[in-house]
Structures are given as structure tokens and as C-alpha cells.
Amino acid sequence: xxxxxxxxxxxxxxxxxxxxxxxxxxxxxxxxxxxxxxxxxxxxxxxxxxxxxxxxxxxxxxxxxxxxxxxxxxxxxxxxxxxxxxxxxxxxxxxxxxxxxxxxxxxxxxxxxxxxxxxxxxxxxxxxxxxxxxxxxxxxxxxxxxxxxxxxxxxxxxxxxxxxxxxxxxxxxxxxxxxxxxxxxxxxxxxxxxxxxxxxxxxxxxxxxxxxxxxxxxxxxxxxxxxxxxxxxxxxxxxxxxxxxxxxxxx
Amino acid sequence: xxxxxxxxxxxxxxxxxxxxxxxxxxxxxxxxxxxxxxxxxxxxxxxxxxxxxxxxxxxxxxxxxxxxxxxxxxxxxxxxxxxxxxxxxxxxxxxxxxxxxxxxxxxxxxxxxxxxxxxxxxxxxxxxxxxxxxxxxxxxxxxxxxxxxxxxxxxxxxxxxxxxxxxxxxxxxxxxxxxxxxxxxxxxxxxxxxxxxxxxxxxxxxxxxxxxxxxxxxxxxxxxxxxxxxxxxxxxxxxxxxxxxxxxxxx
Numbered sequence: 167x168x169x170x171x172x173x174x175x176x177x178x179x180x181x182x183x184x185x186x187x188x189x190x191x192x193x194x195x196x197x198x199x200x201x202x203x204x205x206x207x208x209x210x211x212x213x214x215x216x217x218x219x220x221x222x223x224x225x226x227x228x229x230x231x232x233x234x235x236x237x238x239x240x241x242x243x244x245x246x247x248x249x250x251x252x253x254x255x256x257x258x259x260x261x262x263x264x265x266x267x268x269x270x271x272x273x274x275x276x277x278x279x280x281x282x283x284x285x286x287x288x289x290x291x292x293x294x295x296x297x298x299x300x301x302x303x304x305x306x307x308x309x310x311x312x313x314x315x316x317x318x319x320x321x322x323x324x325x326x327x328x329x330x331x332x333x334x335x336x337x338x339x340x341x342x343x344x345x346x347x348x349x350x351x352x353x354x355x356x357x358x359x360x361x362x363x364x365x366x367x368x369x370x371x372x373x374x375x376x377x378x379x380x381x382x383x384x385x386x387x388x389x390x391x392x393x394x395x396x397x398x399x400x401x402x403x404x405x406x407x408x409x410x411x412x413x414x415x416x417x
Numbered sequence: 418x419x420x421x422x423x424x425x426x427x428x429x430x431x432x433x434x435x436x437x438x439x440x441x442x443x444x445x446x447x448x449x450x451x452x453x454x455x456x457x458x459x460x461x462x463x464x465x466x467x468x469x470x471x472x473x474x475x476x477x478x479x480x481x482x483x484x485x486x487x488x489x490x491x492x493x494x495x496x497x498x499x500x501x502x503x504x505x506x507x508x509x510x511x512x513x514x515x516x517x518x519x520x521x522x523x524x525x526x527x528x529x530x531x532x533x534x535x536x537x538x539x540x541x542x543x544x545x546x547x548x549x550x551x552x553x554x555x556x557x558x559x560x561x562x563x564x565x566x567x568x569x570x571x572x573x574x575x576x577x578x579x580x581x582x583x584x585x586x587x588x589x590x591x592x593x594x595x596x597x598x599x600x601x602x603x604x605x606x607x608x609x610x611x612x613x614x615x616x617x618x619x620x621x622x623x624x625x626x627x628x629x630x631x632x633x634x635x636x637x638x639x640x641x642x643x644x645x646x647x648x649x650x651x652x653x654x655x656x657x658x659x660x661x662x663x664x665x666x667x668x
Contacts, residue, residue, distance in 0.1 A: 287538070291653055300646035325649045359667060395551035395666050398576045401659070402542055408656040409663045415646050416610060 210324030250316035282373035290321025297325035355389030451565035461575030501567035533624035541572025548576035606640030
């Protein structure tokens with residue numbers, strides 16, 4: 167397929183408009199394209215085998231891995247016009263969104279299930295946490311932030327290139343797989359330090375303010391909590407996920 | 418002192434300009450005022466005894482605690498003009514910055530020391546984590562984000578009202594207090610699960626990308642690390658802080 171982007175140098179208004187439209191979910195899914203920024207994160211996507219459609223950079227030498235014809239050299243001013251970052255970071259790449267869901271969803275390891283994580287930064291941070299602790303699959307309810315939101319992509323620091331994401335209706339998901347226990351992070355439950363973690367299970371994390379909904383409570387086999395020693399009312403959802411993942415990955 | 422804000426209804430351009438200037442560090446420190454938004458977070462500051470200079474709200478009933486004359490009723494449109502949030506949340510309050518440092522800095526408990534935490538959201542999240550785990554003091558190097566940055570205030574979710582913050586030169590700080598051990602979070606060290614935590618100590622966390630600087634390494638008595646089971650290159654600084662705090666608070 168011809169590279170539509172590369173035809174325009176300097177960047178045409180149409181190209182700038184198109185790239186900016188990818189900051190909006192609707193257009194990302196219409197075009198099935200998303201944006202990744204910064205040499206390090208772009209490199210991680212290329213390295214993990216994702217298909218770059220085009221790469222805009224102020225310095226060609228930053229991308230030794232990439233085929234030459236996909237690179238468009240831009241000025242700092244042009245990069246600023248297309249970047250989603252406050253401080254653009256040398257490279258903006260457009261990648262193709264995967265058409266298919268993860269082929270085999272297996273539960274012989276730990277999986278994270280997220281209900282209504284709305285903040286794109288939180289979602290990206292959770293994906294990064296999953297990647298650090300070797301958790302290969304994150305299942306998201308339909309009302310979670312979009313994994314291809316630029317803020318999610320950047321907060322994941324490249325981990326989105328490796329961790330599998332599955333968007334699905336959580337009640338059906340829990341009904342279909344009854345084989346592994348579901349550990350739910352709640353404000354009341356057994357301390358996460360006092361439970362035995364099997365080698366496979368699902369860690370369920372609820373919405374940033376409302377927590378896990380009543381609809382999902384019946385699917386929890388083990389309610390767990392992070393003991394509080396001070397006065398904060400709650401912990402950030404990504405923080406809670408990380409604390410529990412660090413414990414269960416030791417078992 | 419007369420309430421300058423309350424004189425203007427509808428809000429004058431000068432008041433709007435002044436409130437917007439408080440989003441910039443220089444002006445926050447010139448006026449020694451900072452902004453807090455949302456009924457819940459404002460309530461936490463009032464509850465902890467902080468001095469509200471003025472409160473702008475679309476609904477007076479949201480603030481039962483506050484003396485009436487400090488409240489300015491504004492329209493949704495006016496609130497949008499002064500808010501630092503993408504989606505304004507009913508109330509914006511201006512608080513007076515504390516003039517003094519924490520009076521007694523004692524080390525009979527755990528303290529968090531931060532070197533160059535640049536992201537205001539990370540700093541706010543760390544303050545919230547400290548509050549959850551009952552850590553009363555966070556010491557920041559001068560190149561950390563400003564604790565009174567609106568993003569820090571919001572990410573702390575009110576915990577900034579309770580946790581004491583101290584900005585200081587970290588080498589001098591470590592030289593002056595040699596009585597408690599310093600646990601440094603590094604990529605190489607003993608697993609944070611395998612060490613004994615005393616009842617008092619300092620947890621040192623480094624910059625988001627560079628980690629702890631060579632200047633501070635000699636002050637570390639116990640290098641600790643969070644074992645990695647997957648492929649992410651690093652963990653977010655607030656996430657690392659939380660995982661370690663959760664472990665040390667159990668001891």
C-alpha cells in the first residue's frame with residue numbers, strides 16, 4: 167500500500183488534520199491507526215513486531231530499525247502541530263491497530279480484569295505494571311479508557327506493545343471461565359498479605375471512584391484489601407493493582 | 418483582611434487573571450496562594466485546618482463547613498474560566514500556602530525522600546500513598562515538582578492537607594541526620610521482600626528516568642529493588658514507592 171503520508175513534505179494541512187483526528191477515539195477506530203511518540207516507545211513497538219504505517223521525526227538517525235521509505239523528516243514546528251504531548255519527543259509514529267483479538271485466551275497464569283478504569287494514564291500505568299510482573303493479559307470492560315488513547319500509550323511506556331488487551335463484557339467473561347479463582351480488590355476483605363495465591367487466577371480491579379460494581383461482586387471468590395495505616399480515603403487504582411501484583415507474583 | 422475576590426460578582430477580568438496566574442509556580446509563591454478543586458478535596462483541606470482565602474462554587478450547599486462570607490457564587494461558565502481541570506468539579510478554592518516549614522522534623526517513624534520527581538501527578542500520588550500508609554513526612558529535593566501545582570494537589574486527593582512536605586538539599590539532609598537507615602530503591606539491590614525493616618527509616622526514591630543520582634548513592638545504607646518477572650524496563654516512581662511502602666508498613 168502506498169504511503170499517503172510520505173507524499174506530503176512539508177506536511178499538508180490534510181495530513182496534520184488526519185494525525186490530529188487520531189487523538190479522538192472515533193477516528194482512531196475508523197482508520198484503525200494510533201499514535202506512539204518518543205524514540206524509546208516507538209522502538210518498543212517496532213521491536214515487538216507492530217506495523218508502522220509512517221513515522222515523523224526531526225532526526226532520521228533515531229530509527230535504525232525502520233525501513234527508510236516510511237520515515238518523513240519534519241521540522242520541530244511541524245512535530246509540535248501533530249504531537250499529543252506538551253513537549254514533543256523527536257518522533258511520532260502511526261501504527262496499525264490490530265484487527266483481531268488475542269487468539270488464545272488461556273488462564274494458566276494470572277490475568278488482570280479492569281472494570282471501568284476511566285483515566286487513560288491509570289490504564290497505561292496498569293499495563294506497564296502487568297508487563298513488569300509478567301502478566302500477559304489485561305481484560306477491560308467496555309467502559310474502560312481506550313488502550314490506544316495517546317495518554318494510555320505513553321503511560322504504558324511501550325508495554326502496550328507486549329501485553330495483550332481484551333475488551334469484553336465482564337459478567338459474560340466471568341461466567342464463561344469458571345476454572346480460576348477471582349481475587350477482587352475491595353475496601354473490606356482479607357489482607358492481600360494473608361492470602362494464598364495460586365499459580366493462576368484473575369485479579370479484578372474496580373473503577374477509580376466507585377470500585378467494583380454490585381454486578382461483579384458475586385463473581386469474586388476471594389475479596390482482598392490493602393491494609394491502611396493512615397488517613398487517605400483510598401488508593402489510586404494503578405497503585406492498588408501494583409501492590410497486589412507484586413505480592414502474587416512472589417508465589 | 419478583606420476578601421478581594423468577593424467584591425467582584427460577576428467575576429472581574431482581574432480576578433480571573435489572578436486565579437489563572439496561580440497555575441504558574443512563580444505567581445503561587447509571589448502571592449503564597451494555591452488552588453484546590455472539587456468538594457471532596459476542598460473539604461479535606463478545610464477539615465485539616467487550612468486557611469481558605471476564598472471559595473468559588475456553582476452551589477453554596479456543597480460547603481456546609483465554610484463561613485458564608487468567603488463563598489463566591491459563580492456560573493458554570495465562570496468556573497470553567499478559572500479551573501485548572503478539564504472538567505471543572507463544582508468548587509474551586511484558594512488556600513493560603515503555609516509560611517513555615519514543619520516545626521519538628523523527627524525520625525522516629527518512616528520518611529519518604531524524593532530526588533527529582535518531576536511529574537506533578539507522580540508527586541501527588543506519592544503524597545496520597547504516604548498518607549495511606551501513615552507516613553507523615555515527605556522530603557523533596559529542590560528539583561521536584563511543586564507540591565502546590567494544581568495537578569499535584571488534585572492527584573494527592575486531599576492527602577496534601579495532612580502529609581508534611583519539606584523541600585531541602587538532600588545531601589545536607591542526609592548528612593545532618595545519620596541516625597536512621599536509608600533504603601534506596603534501585604534496579605539492583607536486595608529484593609524489597611527479603612530485607613528487615615526497622616521501625617524508623619528513610620525510603621529514598623529517585624527521578625523518573627535517571628533514578629537516584631551518584632551524589633546520593635553513598636548515603637544509601639540498604640539498596641533494595643522490586644524483582645521483575647516480565648519485560649517492562651522500569652516501574653513508575655509512584656508505583657515503586659507504593660509497593661515498598663506497603664511492605665515496610667507491615668513491619
